[in-house]
Amino acid sequence: MQESAPSKPLRRPALGVGTIAVVAGLVAAFAVPVLADDYWLSSIIIPTVIMGLAGIGLNLLMGYTGLVSIGSAAFMSIGAFSTYNLLLRAPFLPLPVVLILAGLIAAAAGVIFGLPSLRIKGFYLGASTLGAQFLFEWLFTNFSWFSNDSQSLTISAPRLQILDYDLQSATGRYYLVIATTVLLIALAFAIVKSRVGREWMAIRDMDVAASVIGIRVARRKLLSFGISSFFLGIAGALWAFGYLGTSDAHAFNLDKSFQILFIVIIGGVATIFGNFLGAAFIVLTPILLDRLSLIIDLSFLGDQGALANLQHIIFGTIIIVLLIKEPDGLSSLGRRGVEALRSRTRSSS
Amino acid sequence: MSLLTKTMSLAAAAAMAVTLLGSASFAEDGTGQQLYPLFTYRTGPYAPSFIPFGAGNIDYLRYIDEVEGGVDGVKILVQECETAYTIERGIECYERYKNGYNGALTAAIYPHSSGLDVALTDKARIDKIPIVSPGGGQNIATDGRVFPYQYPLVFDYWSEAQIIVDYIAQQAGGYDKLKGLKIATLYHDSGYGRDTIEPLGILSKKYGFEDIQIPVPHPGEQQQTQWQQIRRANADWVFLRGWGVMTPVAIKTAARVGFPANRIIGDIWSGSEDDARPAGAAANGYLAVSVFPPGTNYGILKTLKADILDKGKSDLKDNSKFGTVYYNYGVIEAITFVEALRTGHKKFGNRPLTAAEGQWALENLDIDQKRIAELGAEGLISPLKTSIDNHKGETIAAKIIQWNGQSWDTRTDWIKADASLFADVIKAKAAAYAKEKGIEPRVATN
Numbered sequence A: 001m002q003e004s005a006p007s008k009p010l011r012r013p014a015l016g017v018g019t020i021a022v023v024a025g026l027v028a029a030f031a032v033p034v035l036a037d038d039y040w041l042s043s044i045i046i047p048t049v050i051m052g053l054a055g056i057g058l059n060l061l062m063g064y065t066g067l068v069s070i071g072s073a074a075f076m077s078i079g080a081f082s083t084y085n086l087l088l089r090a091p092f093l094p095l096p097v098v099l100i101l102a103g104l105i106a107a108a109a110g111v112i113f114g115l116p117s118l119r120i121k122g123f124y125l126g127a128s129t130l131g132a133q134f135l136f137e138w139l140f141t142n143f144s145w146f147s148n149d150s151q152s153l154t155i156s157a158p159r160l161q162i163l164d165y166d167l168q169s170a171t172g173r174y175y176l177v178i179a180t181t182v183l184l185i186a187l188a189f190a191i192v193k194s195r196v197g198r199e200w201m202a203i204r205d206m207d208v209a210a211s212v213i214g215i216r217v218a219r220r221k222l223l224s225f226g227i228s229s230f231f232l233g234i235a236g237a238l239w240a241f242g243y244l245g246t247s248d249a250h251a252f253n254l255d256k257s258f259q260i261l262f263i264v265i266i267g268g269v270a271t272i273f274g275n276f277l278g279a280a281f282i283v284l285t286p287i288l289l290d291r292l293s294l295i296i297d298l299s300f301l302g303d304q305g306a307l308a309n310l311q312h313i314i315f316g317t318i319i320i321v322l323l324i325k326e327p328d329g330l331s332s333l334g335r336r337g338v339e340a341l342r343s344r345t346r347s348s349s
Numbered sequence B: 001m002s003l004l005t006k007t008m009s010l011a012a013a014a015a016m017a018v019t020l021l022g023s024a025s026f027a028e029d030g031t032g033q034q035l036y037p038l039f040t041y042r043t044g045p046y047a048p049s050f051i052p053f054g055a056g057n058i059d060y061l062r063y064i065d066e067v068e069g070g071v072d073g074v075k076i077l078v079q080e081c082e083t084a085y086t087i088e089r090g091i092e093c094y095e096r097y098k099n100g101y102n103g104a105l106t107a108a109i110y111p112h113s114s115g116l117d118v119a120l121t122d123k124a125r126i127d128k129i130p131i132v133s134p135g136g137g138q139n140i141a142t143d144g145r146v147f148p149y150q151y152p153l154v155f156d157y158w159s160e161a162q163i164i165v166d167y168i169a170q171q172a173g174g175y176d177k178l179k180g181l182k183i184a185t186l187y188h189d190s191g192y193g194r195d196t197i198e199p200l201g202i203l204s205k206k207y208g209f210e211d212i213q214i215p216v217p218h219p220g221e222q223q224q225t226q227w228q229q230i231r232r233a234n235a236d237w238v239f240l241r242g243w244g245v246m247t248p249v250a251i252k253t254a255a256r257v258g259f260p261a262n263r264i265i266g267d268i269w270s271g272s273e274d275d276a277r278p279a280g281a282a283a284n285g286y287l288a289v290s291v292f293p294p295g296t297n298y299g300i301l302k303t304l305k306a307d308i309l310d311k312g313k314s315d316l317k318d319n320s321k322f323g324t325v326y327y328n329y330g331v332i333e334a335i336t337f338v339e340a341l342r343t344g345h346k347k348f349g350n351r352p353l354t355a356a357e358g359q360w361a362l363e364n365l366d367i368d369q370k371r372i373a374e375l376g377a378e379g380l381i382s383p384l385k386t387s388i389d390n391h392k393g394e395t396i397a398a399k400i401i402q403w404n405g406q407s408w409d410t411r412t413d414w415i416k417a418d419a420s421l422f423a424d425v426i427k428a429k430a431a432a433y434a435k436e437k438g439i440e441p442r443v444a445t446n
Helices: A017-035 A038-064 A072-089 A095-118 A122-142 A170-193 A195-205 A207-212 A217-244 A254-267 A274-295 A304-325 A330-348 B003-022 B047-066 B087-097 B114-119 B121-127 B157-172 B197-207 B224-233 B246-257 B273-283 B299-309 B325-348 B355-363 B369-375 B420-437
Strands: B034-040 B076-082 B182-188 B210-216 B237-241 B264-266 B287-290 B397-403 B408-410
Touching (some): A017 A038, A017 A170, A038 A170, A038 A217, A038 A254, A038 A274, A038 B087, A072 A095, A072 A122, A072 A217, A072 A254, A095 A217, A170 A217, A195 A207, A207 A217, A217 B087, A254 A274, A254 A304, A254 A330, A274 A304, A274 A330, A304 B076, B034 B047, B034 B087, B047 B076, B047 B325, B076 B087, B087 B114, B114 B121, B157 B182, B157 B197, B157 B237, B157 B264, B157 B287, B157 B397, B157 B420, B182 B197, B182 B224, B197 B210, B197 B420, B210 B224, B224 B246, B237 B246, B246 B264, B246 B273, B299 B325, B325 B355, B325 B369
Parallel strands (some): B034 B076, B182 B210, B237 B264, B264 B287
Antiparallel strands (some): B287 B397, B397 B408
C-alpha cells in the first residue's frame, strides 16, 4: 500500500525505474562478498538480513492484517528444529526443499496458534501467542528427540550444501541467506499487492466492514498467521544455520520475539523494506556504541561494566526518541526524505 | 529541523557509523603484542560471577605485563568485548578479534560460555582458531583428532561425576561399600544439568549404588516436591548440579525437609561463595567440588595482592572478592593462556604467536608439578598435560570443599579422575560426530 512511489505515467521511461532499482539492488546484493570481509558478512550483514526477514514475517501479520503476536521467535524455533530434523532424518532431501518444508511446518503451527485470533483481539491475542513462545521452548528443551539426543540439547548444522556446493564458509552462508531472502521479499510483495493483501488491509482497517463486503475474515486471518509463520520459520532456520551455526531452544526466547516486534515498530508497520532498516538498527546500534566507546575515552565512568550499562541506556533512549519523533518508523522518514529531495530538485529546476 | 536536514543528518550519521564499524585504525598500534580478547559479561543475569572472574584474569595478565615485563618479553594486549552472555554478541566478538587487532596477533580465544563454545565449533574449524574453555567446554572435544580447535581444558562433568562417587566411596570406607547406597542427583534441567546422567548410569552399574535422577526446571526457585522425593527415596547423598539461584534454594529447601547439608555435594558451578552465603545458616557443612579452590594463601595470590591489589591496579571494585572461587578461576584461566604462550615460545621463538602456533602450543601444554611450584600455584591447580588425543588434559582432578558459614575450607587433596573409564565412550561419540559432519579425524603424531 505505502510501498508504491507516486507514479508519473507521462514521463515514464520504457524501462521502469523500479525495475532498474531492483536489478541494481540484486547485483549489489550478490556482489557484497567481494567487498565485505568475514567480519562484515558473519556478524553484521547476515544477522541484519535474517532479522529483517523475520521482521517481514511479523509485519505481514501485524502491519498488514492488524493482528498482534509476541510469539514470533517460537515460529522461528519451529523452522530451525524442523530444518535440522529433516536434514538429519531425510538426508536425501536437498536443502531448498527442506527449507520450504520447514517453513510449511512452522506455517501449520502458526495457523493453530492463530485460531484464538478468530475470537479475541489485541492484548488478549498477544497473550495467546505468548503461549506458543513458552510451549515450544519447553518442548524443544524437554524432548531431546528434537535435538537428536544431543547432550547439550543444541542442534548444529549438518553439512550445508546445495548440489555439492559447500555453504559453510561466510560467503557461502551469505549467498544462502541472501538468495532465500530475495525470493521471500518477492513473495511478500506479490502477496501484499494481491487480493489477499488487500483483504488483509481491509480487515486491519475495520474487520466488521470487511466481513460486510464479503471478505471471509476468519480464513484470511488464519492465512495471515500461516504465511507470517512460514516467513518466520525460514528466518529461524537461517538464523540457526546461516548465522549462529548452532542453536538451542533458548536462542529463540522471548527476547528475540520482542526484538522482532521492535524491528517492525522501528522500521515501520506495513512496509517490506522498512524491516531491514529496523533490523539494521537493532543489530548495529549496540555494536556501534561498543565501537564508539573504543575511540572516546570513557574511563571517567570508571568501569567497563558501567560502560556496558550506559550503552543499554543510550540504546533505550534512541528507541524512545525515535518512536516519539517518527512513530511511523524509519521507512517513513526515509520515504519522506526522498520526496522532499525530489520536490526540492523540481522547484529549483 | 526540516525534513531534509533531518534526512541528511540521518545519512551522515549512517555514514559515520559505517566508517566506525569498518575500521579500527584509530586505536593504538598492537604490533609486536599478543592479543588476549577478553569476552566479558559485565551485564546480564550472570554478571555477578563474571566480575570477580574477569578481575582474576585481568589482574594476572596485568601482573605478567607490568611486573614480569610480558610473557618472555612479549606484552599482552587485553581487549574487552561485551557479550552479555548471549551467543549473538559473542559471535560478533569472535569475528571482531579472530584475525587479531591492529597488528596484535590472536593465538587463542576463550569464549567464556559453553553455549558460545558450541556455536563456534564449525566457525573455528573453518577459520583455524583455537577455542579454549577451561572447565566448561564440550566433553567430546577431548578427542582432539576430531576437534583440532576445541580445548575443554582442565575439567568436565563426566569426570566430576566420577570424583563425586570417589569421594562418597572414601567416606563410606571403600568402593565395595557403595553397593546399596542411594545417590540422588538434583540437576538443573538444561544441557549442562543433564550432562551427568550418562556417566552416573555407567558408574552405578559398575559399583552397584542406586542412581536417582531428579530434574529442576530453570531457574529453580521451586524445589519443594523434588526434596520431598529425595526424602521419600531415603537418599544417602545428594549431588547438586545447580546454576545461579537454584543452588541456595536447594540448600534452604533441604534444611526445611531435614536433609543434612553435609550430605549434599554441589558441582563446580554450585560451589562459590555466592552460592552458599545466600542460604544462610542452612549452608553450614555444605560440600562442593572445586577445581578452582578458593583462598588467598597461595604464592601467586600473595604476589598479586602485593603487586596489583595493594597498588590499586586491580580490576576488582570490591576487594573482598579477592581469593574467591571465581577470582581464582580467572587467575587459573589466565595461567593456562600464559603457559600456552610460553610453550609456543620455546618452539617458535619469543614473539607473538599466530593461531596455528597457538594451536600447537595448546596441544603440547605440560604444566607439571615443578612448573606449578615455580608459578606459586601449588594447591591451586593440578598438573595439566595435553596432547592430540586428549585436549582436556590427562590428569583431571578436583578437591572437595566445605562451607563453614563464612568461607570455604578445603576438605581433601586433589581427587584424580580415572580418564580411561569413559575414554571409549567419548571416542565413540566423537567418531559419530565426525561421521555426521564428514570430518576426517587426524592421526596423532606427537
